[in-house]
Amino acid sequence: MKFNQTISSIFVIAFLLLPAFQAMAQTDSDEHYNMTSILPEGNEVSGGNFTGTVWVNMIILPEDNLNTNGGKVKFEPKARSNWHSHPGGQILIVTEGTGYHQIEGKPMQIIREGDVIKVPEDAKHWHGASHEHSMTHTAIGPNLDKGGAEWSEPVSDEEYNSIN
Amino acid sequence: MKFNQTISSIFVIAFLLLPAFQAMAQTDSDEHYNMTSILPEGNEVSGGNFTGTVWVNMIILPEDNLNTNGGKVKFEPKARSNWHSHPGGQILIVTEGTGYHQIEGKPMQIIREGDVIKVPEDAKHWHGASHEHSMTHTAIGPNLDKGGAEWSEPVSDEEYNSIN
Numbered sequence: 097m098k099f100n101q102t103i104s105s106i107f108v109i110a111f112l113l114l115p116a117f118q119a120m121a122q123t124d125s126d127e128h129y130n131m132t133s134i135l136p137e138g139n140e141v142s143g144g145n146f147t148g149t150v151w152v153n154m155i156i157l158p159e160d161n162l163n164t165n166g167g168k169v170k171f172e173p174k175a176r177s178n179w180h181s182h183p184g185g186q187i188l189i190v191t192e193g194t195g196y197h198q199i200e201g202k203p204m205q206i207i208r209e210g211d212v213i214k215v216p217e218d219a220k221h222w223h224g225a226s227h228e229h230s231m232t233h234t235a236i237g238p239n240l241d242k243g244g245a246e247w248s249e250p251v252s253d254e255e256y257n258s259i260n
Numbered sequence: 261m262k263f264n265q266t267i268s269s270i271f272v273i274a275f276l277l278l279p280a281f282q283a284m285a286q287t288d289s290d291e292h293y294n295m296t297s298i299l300p301e302g303n304e305v306s307g308g309n310f311t312g313t314v315w316v317n318m319i320i321l322p323e324d325n326l327n328t329n330g331g332k333v334k335f336e337p338k339a340r341s342n343w344h345s346h347p348g349g350q351i352l353i354v355t356e357g358t359g360y361h362q363i364e365g366k367p368m369q370i371i372r373e374g375d376v377i378k379v380p381e382d383a384k385h386w387h388g389a390s391h392e393h394s395m396t397h398t399a400i401g402p403n404l405d406k407g408g409a410e411w412s413e414p415v416s417d418e419e420y421n422s423i424n
Contacts, residue, residue, distance in 0.1 A: 127367070127369055127370065128369070129363075129366065129369070130377055130378040130379065130380070131369070131371075131375055131376065131377055131378075132375075132376045132378075133374045133375060133376060134353055134374050134375075134376050135373075135374035155353070155376040156351055156376070156378060160378045161349070161380065161381070162348075162349045162351065162378060162381075162402055162403070163348075163349075163402055163403050164328075164351065164400070164402040164403075166351065166376075166400075184326075184327075185325070185326045185327075187320060187326065187328065187330065187400075189298055189319070189398065199293075202293065203291070205291055205292070205293070205295070206291065207295075209299075210297045210298050210299035211295055211296075211297060211298075212295065212296045212297060212298050212319040212320070212330075213294055213295055214294040214295070214296075214320060214324045214326060215294065216294070216325065216326075217325070217326075234353065234398075236328070236330075236351075236400055238326055238327055238328040238402045238403075239326070239327050239328075239402075239403075
C-alpha cells in the first residue's frame, strides 16, 4: 500500500511539473502572457493511478494562482483512472469520443462529446474511455485549497465490464 | 450610472437563471445525474454588459456547489464584453474562431482556438470576437465565494479598433 502511494505521488508530481516547462515557454512574449494551449496531446502518464494508455496536458497549474488546476486528458480505448475523489469537487467537459463515468454506489454513465459532468466534493468516482473508443475531456479541479485528488484502488475489469 | 448598474444586474441574473431550467431538465434520469451539455448555443444576452450579439450557455451554476460557475460564450464578429473584473479570477478556453483579450494596461492579445487564458484576481479586462470572425470560449469562474463579476464601462470603438 505504501509503495503504491509512493508511485501515485510520483505520477501526481510528474503531472504537475512536466507540463510547467511547456507553460513557461509560452509566457515569454507580451502577446502570450498568462496563456497556455489545450491543443497538444501532452505527456503519457500511463501506470500509477491509471489503467491503460492516458495522455495529459496540464493547462492550469497551481502556479496560476487561481486555486484551480486543469488539464486535457485523453484515454485510449479501455483506459481509465483509478477510483479517486476530489476534496474540492471536479468538472469534466467531454470534448471527443465516448467514455464512462461512475460515482460509487451509482450506475455507470455513458459520456459523450459535449457532456459536462459536475462531480461533488469527496465523491469517490472514476472516469475513462469506452471499450471501443477513446475519450478526451477537459478536467477542471476547483477549490485546491481543500486538497488535491485522493487516489484509491484500480477499477477492476469486472467493474469496468459491468456496463455491458 | 445607477441605471446602468441595474441593467447590468438584470443581465447577470438572466445569465444565471434562464439556463438553470435547461440544466434541471437534464438531470432527471439516472444516466444524466449532475450532467449538462456544452453543445447548445444557449441564450442571446446582447445588450447590458455587452456590445454586439453574444450567446451564453451556462454549464456550471452556483447550485452545482462547486464554488465555480462556467459557460460557453459565443461572440459574433465585433461583439465584446464590457470592461470587468473577477474577484476570484477567470479561465478562458477558446474553442472556436478568433478574438481579442485585453488586461488593462497591457497590449491586446489575439486569441485563437486552443488558447487558454488565465486572468488574475481583480484584473480589469475585456474579451470578444475579432473584426472578421466570431469567437467562442468556455469561461470558468472559480472562487465564487470571493464574489461575482464586477462590471464596468463598455469597450469603446476606439479601444476595440486599436488592434489595427
